[in-house]
Each structure stands twice: as C-alpha cells, then as structure tokens.
Amino acid sequence: MFHALVSIKQVPDTTNIRIDPETNNLIRQGVPTILNPYDAHAVAAAVEWKRKLGGKVTIITMGPPSAVTSLRECVEMGADRAILISDRKFAGADTWATSYVLAEVVKAIHKEDPIDLVFFGKQAIDGDTAQVGPGVAVRLDLPVVSYAVKIHAVDLEKRTVMIERKTESRNEIIKASLPAVLTCEKEIAEIPYASLSDLVYSLRYEPELWTTEGPITFDPVQLGLKGSPTTVFKTGTPEKHKAGEVIKTAEAGVDGSVKTALDKILTVEGMASLLGVAK
Ligand SMILES: Cc1cc2nc3c(=O)[nH]c(=O)nc-3n(C[C@H](O)[C@H](O)[C@H](O)COP(=O)(O)OP(=O)(O)OC[C@H]3O[C@@H](n4cnc5c(N)ncnc54)[C@H](O)[C@@H]3O)c2cc1C
CATH class of the missing domain: 3.40.50.620 (HUPs)
Incomplete structure (x- = not known):
C-alpha cells in the first residue's frame, strides 16, 4: 500500500x-x-x-x-x-x-x-x-x-x-x-x-x-524564535526601474549618439575608472 x-x-x-x-x-x-x-x-x-x-x-x-x-x-x-x-x-x-x-x-x-x-x-x-x-x-x-x-x-x-x-x-x-x-x-x-x-x-x-x-x-x-538562527533584518519593495532614454541616430547621427550615451554612462560613479577612460 x-x-x-x-x-x-x-x-x-x-x-x-x-x-x-x-x-x-x-x-x-x-x-x-x-x-x-x-x-x-x-x-x-x-x-x-x-x-x-x-x-x-x-x-x-x-x-x-x-x-x-x-x-x-x-x-x-x-x-x-x-x-x-x-x-x-x-x-x-x-x-x-x-x-x-x-x-x-x-x-x-x-x-x-x-x-x-x-x-x-x-x-x-x-x-x-x-x-x-x-x-x-x-x-x-x-x-x-x-x-x-x-x-x-x-x-x-x-x-x-x-x-x-x-x-x-x-x-x-x-x-x-x-x-x-x-x-x-x-x-x-x-x-x-x-x-x-x-x-x-x-x-x-x-x-x-x-x-x-x-x-x-x-x-x-x-523550537520557535529560540530555535531560529535567522531573523528578517529588513524588508522593502524594490525600486521600480524608470523607462530608458532613447537616443535617435536619425537626429544626432551615429557619432553624436555614441558620445551622448558615453557621456551619460560616465556620469555613473566609478564608471570612468572601471572603463579606464578620462572623464
Ligand atoms: C518576508 C519574509 C522573509 C522571510 N525570510 C526568511 C529567511 O530568509 N530565512 C528563514 O529561515 N525564514 C524566513 N522567513 C520565515 C519563513 O516564513 C518561515 O521560516 C516559514 O515557516 C517557512 O519558510 P517559507 O515560508 O519560506 O517556506 P518554503 O521553504 O518556501 O516552503 C516550501 C514548502 O515547505 C512546506 N512548508 C513550509 N512551511 C510549512 C509549515 N509551517 N508547515 C508545513 N509545511 C510547510 C510547504 O510544502 C511549502 O510549499 C521569512 C518570512 C517572511 C514573512
């Protein structure tokens, strides 16, 4: 059975x-x-x-x-x-x-x-x-x-x-x-x-x-709390991601678009040294 x-x-x-x-x-x-x-x-x-x-x-x-x-x-x-x-x-x-x-x-x-x-x-x-x-x-x-x-x-x-x-x-x-x-x-x-x-x-x-x-x-x-080695330290709702920005090559051209994107990326703290480029 x-x-x-x-x-x-x-x-x-x-x-x-x-x-x-x-x-x-x-x-x-x-x-x-x-x-x-x-x-x-x-x-x-x-x-x-x-x-x-x-x-x-x-x-x-x-x-x-x-x-x-x-x-x-x-x-x-x-x-x-x-x-x-x-x-x-x-x-x-x-x-x-x-x-x-x-x-x-x-x-x-x-x-x-x-x-x-x-x-x-x-x-x-x-x-x-x-x-x-x-x-x-x-x-x-x-x-x-x-x-x-x-x-x-x-x-x-x-x-x-x-x-x-x-x-x-x-x-x-x-x-x-x-x-x-x-x-x-x-x-x-x-x-x-x-x-x-x-x-x-x-x-x-x-x-x-x-x-x-x-x-x-x-x-x-x-048992119970006494027998529990983990506690929930903090809870929260993750931040919602904002919609990305679209850079249109038809308006800025390829070089211009790449430059705009790169400038934005380099504003992120620590990114310039990570990529090995001067700001
Ligand atoms: C927001 C939040 C975060 C938490 N995080 C943690 C954590 O990081 N670590 C931790 O140890 N605890 C955590 N807990 C506590 C957790 O709710 C309890 O440990 C719970 O008793 C079992 O874990 P679970 O709900 O994750 O079950 P899971 O492991 O996801 O459950 C899997 C299966 O186990 C069975 N099961 C689960 N609980 C029972 C029960 N009481 N009786 C019979 N069958 C059961 C069911 O079949 C279930 O489908 C958290 C609780 C909350 C509210």
Whole structure:
C-alpha cells in the first residue's frame, strides 16, 4: 500500500500582502488566507497516486489553529488523515526551526505507518525561501528531488520512483530510492473537482492536534524564535526601474549618439575608472 505525506502551509493571499514596517513581519490580521498554491498541486499529485496504487495520504501543517481550514481543503481533495501541529512555542520559527519540527513529525508518523513519498510545494508564496522541503530531507537523510513536474512511475516493490524535474534549460528524469522527498511545481497534477463523498467527509473531519505536550516530544531549544538562527533584518519593495532614454541616430547621427550615451554612462560613479577612460 502506498503512503504519501504532504506538508502544507496556509499562507496569506499575497495579492493583499502588507509588511509591518516596525517588526518586518507580515501583517496577518484581516488578511484572507489560502492553501499555498504549490501545496494544493502537491496534494493533488499525492491523491492521484493513492488512487492508482491504493493506499493513503496524510497531511501535516505547522501553523495557527486557523490552518484547520486548509487541512479540510486537502481532505476535500481526497486526503485521508490531517494533522495540525500548533503551539505558541512553535511561533516565530524560521526555516531551520520549521524543518526541525516537520522532520520530527514525519519521523514519528513513518515509525507507525511507513511513508513512501513526502511531498512539499516548491515554495511558500509568503516566505518564498524554498528551504523547508530540502531542509526536512536533509534532517531525515532522504533523497530530495526539487522542482518536480511529473511523477512517471512509483515502484513499491523495487522501492524506486521516477520523477521529472524542471531546470532552467531542460527537464530531467531522475530515479530515486523510496522513501524520497519531492518539492512540487504546479504542473505536478491538476487540482481535481472534489467528489461528493470527499466533500461531505471533509465537512465533518476534525484534524488531529499535535502540540509540545504530545503525542511526541520536541527538543524545546530547537523550537520557535529560540530555535531560529535567522531573523528578517529588513524588508522593502524594490525600486521600480524608470523607462530608458532613447537616443535617435536619425537626429544626432551615429557619432553624436555614441558620445551622448558615453557621456551619460560616465556620469555613473566609478564608471570612468572601471572603463579606464578620462572623464
Ligand atoms: C518576508 C519574509 C522573509 C522571510 N525570510 C526568511 C529567511 O530568509 N530565512 C528563514 O529561515 N525564514 C524566513 N522567513 C520565515 C519563513 O516564513 C518561515 O521560516 C516559514 O515557516 C517557512 O519558510 P517559507 O515560508 O519560506 O517556506 P518554503 O521553504 O518556501 O516552503 C516550501 C514548502 O515547505 C512546506 N512548508 C513550509 N512551511 C510549512 C509549515 N509551517 N508547515 C508545513 N509545511 C510547510 C510547504 O510544502 C511549502 O510549499 C521569512 C518570512 C517572511 C514573512
């Protein structure tokens, strides 16, 4: 039987994102939240392969109590079990502390119910670091295939998976041993319409709650702000580039145009010495 675990994050809808200028944190109050779009496609892929091979899909998320709605959304898509990892002691986690908690949870679930594939989204659309999936894989010493666009085959007997991944210039197909970790692009699977039975099941479904009190124990030093070696020092919106200036050779001639362009370039500080010319 195939067992897929998908790690999902509930994120602010980034069309409405605002940053607190004092704390450099996201202002979450009053901002609608959604299931991270890449994670939704990862869930769809996990459910697709569960239906092909028979088995189950487990969803986990570390987040506030409101993340229950995203977990229910995954159950509506066909997931079987959902776990909310939530506790004030987890708050303020960076990717290092987040990957610690998620890795401990994956390890505990794997012990009672062995997992074949661990799915992540390519990145979360709020933090945008794309570090959590690979971070969990490294902590668990599992192979990781990032930017996955298609699962070609899962062989539960030979314990292998064939995955197509995207690179800048081409796609490549990689064979990895199971259990493996994937970070998924949206192409990995289409989001299906929910069946009536999944829809009804999801409405009544109560996700499990895991806290620092149990059912597993965490090293308190590695949690939340205390366990986070990085802090967001400064955030800002990059300056918009101004439109370039067009110098028309028909008006200034070639020599004149080159001279005008060069004069402008040389006004940039340090450019004259860089180009080895006198101003
Ligand atoms: C503006 C801003 C900048 C930040 N910069 C940094 C930084 O430079 N370094 C840093 O360490 N932290 C940073 N953070 C904190 C970051 O939001 C958290 O570490 C967060 O918990 C995970 O990182 P991410 O959102 O970048 O996830 P990513 O690594 O982009 O997420 C990849 C995938 O991991 C899974 N995932 C991520 N978070 C969770 C979760 N809580 N539960 C379950 N699955 C999850 C999902 O499948 C997701 O698609 C930043 C936050 C903000 C708001």
